[in-house]
Amino acid sequence: MKEYTDNEIIECLRNRQSYVVHYLSDRYMPMIRLMVYQKGGSNEDARDIFQDGLIIMLEKLDNKEFALTCKFKTFLYCVCENLWKSVLDKRLAAANYISRRSEPETEKDFTDQIDHQMYEDIFREVFETLDPIGKKILTLYWQEISPQEIAEKLGYTYGYVRKKKCEAQSELTEKVKKHPGYMSIRKTDIAAREVLH
Amino acid sequence: MNNRIKNIKVNLTSEEFINDQFSNSDDDALFDNIGDYMTGCLDLEDIKNDPALSATKEVVNEMINDYNKKLFGNGDNEKFIKEIFSGNESEDKISDEIRTIKQEIAEKNLDLVTSEWVSEWQAKKQTGNFDPKTQEISNFITGAINSSDAEQAGPGYDGLKKRSERTIFAKYASLSAAALIGVFLLIKTLLPTTDPEKLFHSFYKPFEAISPVTRSMNNSEPDRYSSAITSYKNGNYKGAVAGFESVLENDPLSESARFLLGMSQLALQNYSQTIDLLTGVANGHGEYGKEAEWYLGLSYLKTGNKAKAIDCFEYLVKSNGFYRERAENILYRLK
Numbered sequence: 001m002k003e004y005t006d007n008e009i010i011e012c013l014r015n016r017q018s019y020v021v022h023y024l025s026d027r028y029m030p031m032i033r034l035m036v037y038q039k040g041g042s043n044e045d046a047r048d049i050f051q052d053g054l055i056i057m058l059e060k061l062d063n064k065e066f067a068l069t070c071k072f073k074t075f076l077y078c079v080c081e082n083l084w085k086s087v088l089d090k091r092l093a094a095a096n097y098i099s100r101r102s103e104p105e106t107e108k109d110f111t112d113q114i115d116h117q118m119y120e121d122i123f124r125e126v127f128e129t130l131d132p133i134g135k136k137i138l139t140l141y142w143q144e145i146s147p148q149e150i151a152e153k154l155g156y157t158y159g160y161v162r163k164k165k166c167e168a169q170s171e172l173t174e175k176v177k178k179h180p181g182y183m184s185i186r187k188t189d190i191a192a193r194e195v196l197h
Numbered sequence: 198m199n200n201r202i203k204n205i206k207v208n209l210t211s212e213e214f215i216n217d218q219f220s221n222s223d224d225d226a227l228f229d230n231i232g233d234y235m236t237g238c239l240d241l242e243d244i245k246n247d248p249a250l251s252a253t254k255e256v257v258n259e260m261i262n263d264y265n266k267k268l269f270g271n272g273d274n275e276k277f278i279k280e281i282f283s284g285n286e287s288e289d290k291i292s293d294e295i296r297t298i299k300q301e302i303a304e305k306n307l308d309l310v311t312s313e314w315v316s317e318w319q320a321k322k323q324t325g326n327f328d329p330k331t332q333e334i335s336n337f338i339t340g341a342i343n344s345s346d347a348e349q350a351g352p353g354y355d356g357l358k359k360r361s362e363r364t365i366f367a368k369y370a371s372l373s374a375a376a377l378i379g380v381f382l383l384i385k386t387l388l389p390t391t392d393p394e395k396l397f398h399s400f401y402k403p404f405e406a407i408s409p410v411t412r413s414m415n416n417s418e419p420d421r422y423s424s425a426i427t428s429y430k431n432g433n434y435k436g437a438v439a440g441f442e443s444v445l446e447n448d449p450l451s452e453s454a455r456f457l458l459g460m461s462q463l464a465l466q467n468y469s470q471t472i473d474l475l476t477g478v479a480n481g482h483g484e485y486g487k488e489a490e491w492y493l494g495l496s497y498l499k500t501g502n503k504a505k506a507i508d509c510f511e512y513l514v515k516s517n518g519f520y521r522e523r524a525e526n527i528l529y530r531l532k
Contacts, residue, residue, distance in 0.1 A: 021281045031244075034237035038522065039529045051282050056264050058274045070249035077244045078257040086265060088529070117526075123231045124238075142236045172231060173224050 006072040013061050021054065027144075028073055032080045037116045039084060049087070053080040115185070122182050126175045134168030141165055391530045393498040393506065400527055401495050404460045404488060421447075422454065429461055437461040452478055456485040463492060471496045479509075487513060491520045494527075507531055 004012070004023060012020035029050055036046040056079055060066050068075060127135065133154075140150045151161045176182050219225045244250060321327060327335060425440025441458035444451055459474035475496065478489035494509030510531070513524035 016277055018277075018281050021278065025282070028240065030233040030237035031240035032237075034234065034241060038526050047282070051278055055275050055278050056260060058278065059264075060260060062274075070247060070253045071244075073240060074244045074247045074250060074253055075257070077241075078250070078253045079260065082254070082257050082261045086261060119230070120234055123234050127231075127235065138235070139239065142232055142239060169228055170219075173219070173228050176227060176231065177224075 006068060009072050010061055010068065013058055024054065024076070025050070028076055031073070031077065034120075035077065035081055036084055037120075039081075040088065041084060045084070045087070049080050049084050052083055056083070118181060118185060122176060122179050126172060126179060129175065130168055130171060133164055134171065137161060137165045138168050138172070393501065393503055393531070396527060396530060397495050397498045400523065403464055404457075404492070422451075425454070425457070429457060432464075434461045434464040438465065452481060452483045452485055456489055459489065460492065463496060468496050468500050472500070487516065487520050491524070494524070498531075503531060 004020060009020055009024065029046070032050045032053070033043065033046040036042070036049055041049070053076060057076065127138075130138070136154060137150060140153065145153070147161045147165070148158055150156075151158045154161070156164075219228065247253075321331065421440060421444050425437050425444060428434075428436035428440055438458060438461045441454045441461060444454040445458065448454065455474055456478045459471050459478065462468075462474060463471040472493065475489045475493040478485050479493050490509050490513055494506045494513070497503070497506035497509065507528065510524040510528045513520045514528060
């Protein structure tokens with residue numbers, strides 16, 4: 001995926017180039033999704049917040065005098081986090097209103113959060129077991145740095161970086177698949193499907 | 198190691214990593230999920246270290262207030278963003294459905310079964326000798342498709358095509374929706390809420406990272422200490438309590454023994470003793486300071502002292518370390 005600079009992003013948004021919105025969604029949705037999950041939201045909440053966040057930013061970016069004084073992703077994160085807090089405040093107020101009217105409290109469905117928390121714990125735990133070089137290469141890979149740049153940064157050959165990344169990628173996936181917690185979640189999924197069929 | 202590398206198709210002529218795919222699409226999807234999570238984590242870490250973060254938060258605060266009061270609003274901008282996302286959404290849904298189907302195929306080895314069926318069918322086709330039953334089925338399917346084609350040629354074709362697409366999509370969607378409903382039903386009893394008691398149960402896990410050796414031990418205690426740890430690891434918390442108390446009688450300054458005694462009391466649900474023990478360890482800010490703060494917060498949740506629990510988690514949020522994100526997570530539900 002091509003990386004756009006912050007200035008390119010702003011210019012494309014001002015010119016209503018839809019491909020940059022696709023790029024922003026692919027690139028930054030994981031971070032917003034993670035933030036929303038950690039603060040009690042769902043995947044749908046994350047999508048809504050991301051959309052609304054972009055709408056708000058577009059209003060400001062259209063002003064030619066607007067100058068970005070931080071990284072674009074920091075700005076995006078702040079807008080989305082703030083938006084999510086205001087959503088949570090409204091939900092809390094609504095929940096309090098309902099409880100004051102003595103209606104039965106509906107249990108919030110935390111399934112998404114539990115599942116994601118469990119997956120996150122497993123991914124993090126397994127990642128930490130990889131050898132340091134594999135970890136470094138995968139970290140840079142996830143930051144969308146090309147293999148050539150990684151090789152230059154770490155002082156390895158291009159071929160070594162490619163090979164090492166494949167090894168680390170494979171080891172990470174195999175270990176996650178064999179993790180008892182992951183196997184238990186998968187078993188539950190399979191059992192649920194069998195019950196339904 | 199070599200077998201694992203063989204499972205990934207590597208295109209060494211490419212400048213990008215993009216062609217490093219697993220031969221198994223299930224593994225590809227899993228690695229993508231891991232990548233999504235790790236990318237999110239790395240971005241969040243980067244943002245938290247951005248020196249411009251505080252100033253940006255102030256500016257954004259004002260923007261959101263204006264937005265909430267509807268002091269600005271351009272319908273065209275909203276339309277522009279929402280149209281793009283509605284397109285993304287249908288594609289994402291279909292990708293998710295396909296991913297679920299592929300996972301089920303992998304789990305149940307359906308590839309093996311269906312490839313046998315396909316081989317049988319191809320063998321029959323080659324010989325041209327269909328048994329009567331196969332011939333009847335072939336005629337039925339061919340006839341049905343031909344009559345469908347004839348209808349498509351007429352008016353209302355788009356409606357039929359969209360209807361059949363929706364039917365196919367609905368089938369795939371109902372498969373995954375049914376699976377999801379089943380998972381929700383199965384795990385519903387484990388769901389925590391914002392209730393402190395239930396939050397405790399959701400976040401509490403017995404402390405596990407125990408080393409049998411500690412720097413603070415004096416030479417006379419290793420056996421008693423090791424024995425107490427063995428009891429703790431085996432779930433014999435009463436034995437662990439007796440062991441750690443014995444260690445502390447001879448070495449009252451042992452922070453690790455005090456902390457693990459607190460953990461043992463917590464496992465035995467003796468919350469007031471836990472709070473007494475962990476308060477001392479947390480205030481000492483030593484080796485187990487943050488762990489003590491975390492479990493102290495959980496103990497306060499359990500005993501209904503929400504204010505003190507919040508104090509503990511706020512302390513952890515301000516400090517770097519393993520418990521920072523968990524503390525943030527729990528604080529959002531408490532406040």
